Amino acid sequence: FFINFCALSTAKGMIVKMKYSSEYQVLRKERNMILNKNVKQFISYLFVGGIATVVEWVGFWILNGLLRWQYLVATTIAFCISTQANLVLGRYLTFKEECADHIEARELVSIYLASLFGLGLNLLLMYLLVSKIHIPEFISKMVATGIVFFWNFGIRKFGIYAKNKN
Numbered sequence: 001f002f003i004n005f006c007a008l009s010t011a012k013g014m015i016v017k018m019k020y021s022s023e024y025q026v027l028r029k030e031r032n033m034i035l036n037k038n039v040k041q042f043i044s045y046l047f048v049g050g051i052a053t054v055v056e057w058v059g060f061w062i063l064n065g066l067l068r069w070q071y072l073v074a075t076t077i078a079f080c081i082s083t084q085a086n087l088v089l090g091r092y093l094t095f096k097e098e099c100a101d102h103i104e105a106r107e108l109v110s111i112y113l114a115s116l117f118g119l120g121l122n123l124l125l126m127y128l129l130v131s132k133i134h135i136p137e138f139i140s141k142m143v144a145t146g147i148v149f150f151w152n153f154g155i156r157k158f159g160i161y162a163k164n165k166n
Contacts, residue, residue, distance in 0.1 A: 038157075044094040045153045051089055053145055056082035060141050071137045075126050075144075076119065083115040086152065095161040107160065114155040118148045 059078030063069045069077075091103070122144050129140035 041094055041157065042153065045090065045156075048086060048089040048094050049149050049152065052082040052086035053149070055085045056145060057138075057141065061138065064137060071126060071130060072123055075123060075141065079115075079119050079122055083112070083118075086115075087111050090156060095156060110160045111156075114152070114160060117155075118151050121151060122148050 056078045059081050060074050063074035063077055064071050125144035125147060126137075126140055129135045129143060130137055135143070
């Protein structure tokens, strides 16, 4: 018992010393800076995504609701317009540190390939929700947009604009 207590007390003392060491403080500060930056980027992307969502929903409402275009066609056109809004706003507001001053061909191709996948996911969700589950079109649009939002942020954050890519 005494040996275990001494070992525990020594280990606890090492942890306390480590907790207040300068290396620990530096690592902790770096971790907090990274977490804060990620949270700020996510909040910024919520704002950017919110604007792109409004663009997409208004476009969908005009094409499907007013002009009575088929919902998958309206989804495609509205998604393409909102992708452009998302590209411009996301690049200059959310991922400005990771971006060059001008759009490079590789970045543009990556954005549109990621968006093409997002469009496919959006269309699949719309088809399933409207045609199979029979949820009204605009409500389906809101659900699909919410799901695709996370794909868009993730692929941009950890793919297209990830720093130190090899």
